[in-house]
Amino acid sequence: MTTRQSCDVAVVGAGLSGLYAARLLAAVGVDVLVLEAQTRVGGRTLTGHFSDGTFVDDGGQWVSPGQDRIASLARDLQIEMFPSWSDGRMVLLRDGIRSVGEGPIPPNSEANETTMSAARRLANMASDLPLDAPWTYADAPRCDAATLHRWLAERVDNPLAERVLSNAIEGVFARNAAPTSLLSALFWVRSGDPLVPFVAEGPVAPERRFVGGAQQLCDKMSTGLGDRVLLGSTVTEITQTEAAVEIISTNRVVHADRAIVTLSPTIAGRIRYSPGLPVQRDHLCQRASMRWAIKVHCVYANRFWAAEGLSGATMSDDGIVRITADNSPPSGAPGVLVGFIEETEALQISSANPDERRAAVVADLVKYFGAHAADPLTYREKHWGDDPFSRGIDGGYWSPGIWTAYGAALRRPVGRVHWAGTETAAVWNGKMEGALLSAERAAAEVQGLVVDNTT
Amino acid sequence: MTTRQSCDVAVVGAGLSGLYAARLLAAVGVDVLVLEAQTRVGGRTLTGHFSDGTFVDDGGQWVSPGQDRIASLARDLQIEMFPSWSDGRMVLLRDGIRSVGEGPIPPNSEANETTMSAARRLANMASDLPLDAPWTYADAPRCDAATLHRWLAERVDNPLAERVLSNAIEGVFARNAAPTSLLSALFWVRSGDPLVPFVAEGPVAPERRFVGGAQQLCDKMSTGLGDRVLLGSTVTEITQTEAAVEIISTNRVVHADRAIVTLSPTIAGRIRYSPGLPVQRDHLCQRASMRWAIKVHCVYANRFWAAEGLSGATMSDDGIVRITADNSPPSGAPGVLVGFIEETEALQISSANPDERRAAVVADLVKYFGAHAADPLTYREKHWGDDPFSRGIDGGYWSPGIWTAYGAALRRPVGRVHWAGTETAAVWNGKMEGALLSAERAAAEVQGLVVDNTT
Numbered sequence: 001m002t003t004r005q006s007c008d009v010a011v012v013g014a015g016l017s018g019l020y021a022a023r024l025l026a027a028v029g030v031d032v033l034v035l036e037a038q039t040r041v042g043g044r045t046l047t048g049h050f051s052d053g054t055f056v057d058d059g060g061q062w063v064s065p066g067q068d069r070i071a072s073l074a075r076d077l078q079i080e081m082f083p084s085w086s087d088g089r090m091v092l093l094r095d096g097i098r099s100v101g102e103g104p105i106p107p108n109s110e111a112n113e114t115t116m117s118a119a120r121r122l123a124n125m126a127s128d129l130p131l132d133a134p135w136t137y138a139d140a141p142r143c144d145a146a147t148l149h150r151w152l153a154e155r156v157d158n159p160l161a162e163r164v165l166s167n168a169i170e171g172v173f174a175r176n177a178a179p180t181s182l183l184s185a186l187f188w189v190r191s192g193d194p195l196v197p198f199v200a201e202g203p204v205a206p207e208r209r210f211v212g213g214a215q216q217l218c219d220k221m222s223t224g225l226g227d228r229v230l231l232g233s234t235v236t237e238i239t240q241t242e243a244a245v246e247i248i249s250t251n252r253v254v255h256a257d258r259a260i261v262t263l264s265p266t267i268a269g270r271i272r273y274s275p276g277l278p279v280q281r282d283h284l285c286q287r288a289s290m291r292w293a294i295k296v297h298c299v300y301a302n303r304f305w306a307a308e309g310l311s312g313a314t315m316s317d318d319g320i321v322r323i324t325a326d327n328s329p330p331s332g333a334p335g336v337l338v339g340f341i342e343e344t345e346a347l348q349i350s351s352a353n354p355d356e357r358r359a360a361v362v363a364d365l366v367k368y369f370g371a372h373a374a375d376p377l378t379y380r381e382k383h384w385g386d387d388p389f390s391r392g393i394d395g396g397y398w399s400p401g402i403w404t405a406y407g408a409a410l411r412r413p414v415g416r417v418h419w420a421g422t423e424t425a426a427v428w429n430g431k432m433e434g435a436l437l438s439a440e441r442a443a444a445e446v447q448g449l450v451v452d453n454t455t
Numbered sequence: 456m457t458t459r460q461s462c463d464v465a466v467v468g469a470g471l472s473g474l475y476a477a478r479l480l481a482a483v484g485v486d487v488l489v490l491e492a493q494t495r496v497g498g499r500t501l502t503g504h505f506s507d508g509t510f511v512d513d514g515g516q517w518v519s520p521g522q523d524r525i526a527s528l529a530r531d532l533q534i535e536m537f538p539s540w541s542d543g544r545m546v547l548l549r550d551g552i553r554s555v556g557e558g559p560i561p562p563n564s565e566a567n568e569t570t571m572s573a574a575r576r577l578a579n580m581a582s583d584l585p586l587d588a589p590w591t592y593a594d595a596p597r598c599d600a601a602t603l604h605r606w607l608a609e610r611v612d613n614p615l616a617e618r619v620l621s622n623a624i625e626g627v628f629a630r631n632a633a634p635t636s637l638l639s640a641l642f643w644v645r646s647g648d649p650l651v652p653f654v655a656e657g658p659v660a661p662e663r664r665f666v667g668g669a670q671q672l673c674d675k676m677s678t679g680l681g682d683r684v685l686l687g688s689t690v691t692e693i694t695q696t697e698a699a700v701e702i703i704s705t706n707r708v709v710h711a712d713r714a715i716v717t718l719s720p721t722i723a724g725r726i727r728y729s730p731g732l733p734v735q736r737d738h739l740c741q742r743a744s745m746r747w748a749i750k751v752h753c754v755y756a757n758r759f760w761a762a763e764g765l766s767g768a769t770m771s772d773d774g775i776v777r778i779t780a781d782n783s784p785p786s787g788a789p790g791v792l793v794g795f796i797e798e799t800e801a802l803q804i805s806s807a808n809p810d811e812r813r814a815a816v817v818a819d820l821v822k823y824f825g826a827h828a829a830d831p832l833t834y835r836e837k838h839w840g841d842d843p844f845s846r847g848i849d850g851g852y853w854s855p856g857i858w859t860a861y862g863a864a865l866r867r868p869v870g871r872v873h874w875a876g877t878e879t880a881a882v883w884n885g886k887m888e889g890a891l892l893s894a895e896r897a898a899a900e901v902q903g904l905v906v907d908n909t910t
Contacts, residue, residue: 145634179854179856234727266741270725272689272725276843283744283745283840289738290738292734292738347860385734391737399854405799405802
């Protein structure tokens with residue numbers, strides 16, 4: 001049963017980027033349709049509930065200082081935000097030794113000085129990297145052949161500083177998946193905020209979260225769009241002529257003037273295109289692999305770690321879960337710890353049965369937070385690498401050589417097909433804010449406008 | 456118009472691997488169907504003809520000493536082979552200086568000694584690498600984090616030797632696409648024959664070619680299979696239960712007991728699977744990108760280079776075409792030079808118009824072979840990166856970290872779906888011989904047999 005429809009602009013994907021693009025276009029009278037493969041909206045935002053009704057974000061959730069579009073969208077949609085629980089000291093596990101501290105390095109230590117100085121140097125190198133075209137950076141060929149690890153090894157004469165910086169820069173997106181090119185690291189330093197803890201001049205505002213969860217943004221945008229959002233419609237083919245584009249899904253054919261594809265390059269590359277994608281774009285899709293991670297939550301009766309002056313945050317160089325945070329709701333009860341199992345560890349543990357995985361996660365939390373952590377009321381996990389609609393948390397261009405060879409195809413429209421999604425964002429690439437910025441740009445493109453949202 | 460059919464084993468792809476698997480299965484009475492997206496068979500073998508009727512291979516063509524399956528298959532199919540034109544001296548262009556020599560390095564030079572000694576060392580390191588499971592190599596974690604280039608830089612104290620070895624090992628599959636991990640290089644050293652010129656004890660037999668072109672192997676196998684080969688049927692979806700597998704194409708649904716997918720991991724990853732592929736397999740597909748290359752031919756009235764004692768072979772560190780060979784037919788007339796435009800150069804030149812590209816290619820040939828090369832009778836090119844059915848010449852696992860993290864998913868069947876294609880071959884990976892070996896293994900798997908064809 002194939003339904004035929006037509007519209008001005010067809011949007012593929014009802015995540016933050018697709019819905020925001022549709023919302024912007026609908027607001028100016030453009031006739032828009034959004035095709036979504038899943039039977040829900042939200043993409044990589046996904047909010048669930050524990051049995052007591054407490055919301056939990058299995059997907060994207062944190063809003064950093066300076067992410068203004070998403071804060072503004074939340075206000076428009078009447079979704080409240082609250083500061084993420086972060087007071088207290090951090091647990092560090094390094095070389096088998098546990099310690100606690102204000103941050104990852106003792107203040108006034110030599111390691112701290114070295115870290116801050118190397119962070120300033122990296123930030124300075126990144127300061128004139130063109131965010132919308134890293135491949136045009138003056139030193140791009142050399143930086144894209146070099147790796148971040150080698151740069152750190154050669155220039156940071158302190159093993160702790162080296163590790164803290166590589167964790168800060170890579171931990172958020174690419175740890176141990178593949179070597180990160182120095183150019184990618186500089187892009188990330190300027191596009192996101194990994195060095196903020198080391199280069200900020202004053203106190204840094206905490207991350208914020210959405211009361212009730214991040215998926216609400218998509219739910220509410222979708223409600224506003226009504227029957228313009230078509231669920232359960234997996235796009236399999238995009239065919240275009242000079243005059244029009246056809247989006248062919250498992251149950252529809254949508255005839256449109258323009259299309260905006262908001263899927264990550266990897267997933268977008270799995271659609272059949274006629275005519276075929278230009279070779280540089282296709283090869284970009286082949287190389288922009290997704291980051292594999294499992295997001296886990298453990299629920300406790302209360303935030304027992306806070307009573308001990310701990311923030312719930314961990315940075316560890318061992319174990320299955322190496323990064324944790326306090327993910328409790330605004331009320332502070334129950335106490336919720338969130339952890340990430342990334343890449344190599346996800347690979348190791350993904351074939352274990354859920355009980356084994358739970359045991360391994362809990363054992364790590366006990367190492368970090370003591371015996372109180374041993375018996376969570378609830379254990380919950382979301383495997384983003386397994387999710388057939390996203391196959392990972394975020395995608396990237398991190399390996400050496402990718403930005404310089406294929407970067408130019410990242411946002412360049414292919415005829416009537418435009419590209420959005422957080423992986424195409426110049427600023428806050430990989431973040432929810434980046435998804436909105438990319439939508440803003442693509443919505444402007446299809447209207448024949450040019451927008452500079454890199455500043 | 457969807458046709459429904461059923462069979463014992465459905466094979467996806469009518470290249471060398473798919474047709475050979477079908478041939479082996481049909482020979483023992485297995486009911487087999489081959490689904491091919493294109494309207495021709497042959498996959499990455501593709502034979503055409505110049506206007507005078509001379510055959511030309513736009514795809515795979517060379518058979519190396521020791522590639523016994525393909526030689527035997529050719530005998531069975533009554534396709535003759537002939538030694539590839541290779542007598543004469545090689546043209547070398549290095550740092551802007553042209554020279555000619557018996558091989559890439561002057562014999563009895565220090566560079567030659569250094570090259571031979573490093574080649575022996577690499578061959579020795581590779582000698583106990585398990586070809587069917589490089590990730591289990593004793594030193595795999597370290598070797599897969601290291602790169603070939605760094606190993607060469609640190610251990611080969613002669614710039615010419617270093618360059619010759621990296622060209623020999625990487626030139627054939629991955630030059631400048633991404634850094635090659637040392638583990639990948641060792642796999643390739645043992646799976647293929649890149650170091651043969653440096654470690655062989657006696658004279659090496661020449662490469663051979665097929666009289667009339669390599670695609671004949673597929674054409675003749677397909678003829679033998681008759682209506683079991685279904686052309687123009689693009690597989691879009693593979694659905695399986697415990698009891699059966701369904702192959703859904705653009706015009707058919709084939710119900711089978713087992714499926715053999717012979718596409719490269721990248722292209723195979725673009726099919727929709729239900730249930731979805733296991734995460735390790737999916738992520739392997741995300742990371743096994745194809746090598747981008749343009750194969751070009753220039754035709755001349757005669758083999759003018761032979762009159763000057765040249766073989767037609769070039770190794771150059773500059774220009775658009777950096778590797779050439781004499782690709783003349785058995786009769787020796789007309790004279791045909793073949794060249795490869797690889798990766799970075801393919802990227803640079805692919806957006807130029809055909810006349811500009813021809814001019815750039817011819818200019819390189821003039822640099823290598825003199826003014827006689829300036830005016831080819833015919834210029835011909837095949838862009839494998841653009842080909843929507845293959846998107847490159849061959850695919851690989853060359854970047855650091857891929858073999859160790861994802862290699863185990865390369866051949867492991869997923870339920871009733873088995874994997875073949877040269878990218879899954881333990882021996883002669885990426886070659887036509889590897890395609891046949893992989894077919895032999897997969898055909899055995901679906902019959903419940905186990906075959907060791909790594910020795």
